[in-house]
Amino acid sequence: MYMLCVLGLFPGSCCKDNASKVDGRCIESNTWDKGCTKALIDYMKLYLGSLGYIAIGVAVVEILIVISACCLSREINNKYATYSNPKARA
Structure with a gap:
């Protein structure tokens, strides 16, 4: 080459x-x-900020989903414990 x-x-x-x-x-x-490497680096620098904001947004949504799932699981366990215990219903 x-x-x-x-x-x-x-x-x-x-x-x-x-x-x-x-x-x-x-x-x-x-x-x-300019070569392919330089063009790729320039392209990544141009759009890196936008990609970072999108990644942060996706991470926040995933954290909210995990928190919601934990709350839902706790609520289900509390209701199951309430209805499975005959003394609690009386």
């Missing part, structure tokens, strides 16, 4: 369009300005 870059030929995936490929390789003048 490094030798191809020194010769001015890059992999075909670096080309902006398929018309200027030479033997499946791309010449330096037709390559993208």
Whole structure:
């Protein structure tokens, strides 16, 4: 890969369009300005804040559901104990 870059030929995936490929390789003048890694990092930085807020919102909803389930379970156990004990009904 490094030798191809020194010769001015890059992999075909670096080309902006398929018309200027030479033997499946791309010449330096037709390559993208930044690489895939840099583009991915820039994309993640752009949307990382929104993803964080969404994750926090989902976590809060899950915590509320767990608290509701615990309260419901306790209420069911209290009612079962009340109705299963004949002395408590009298």
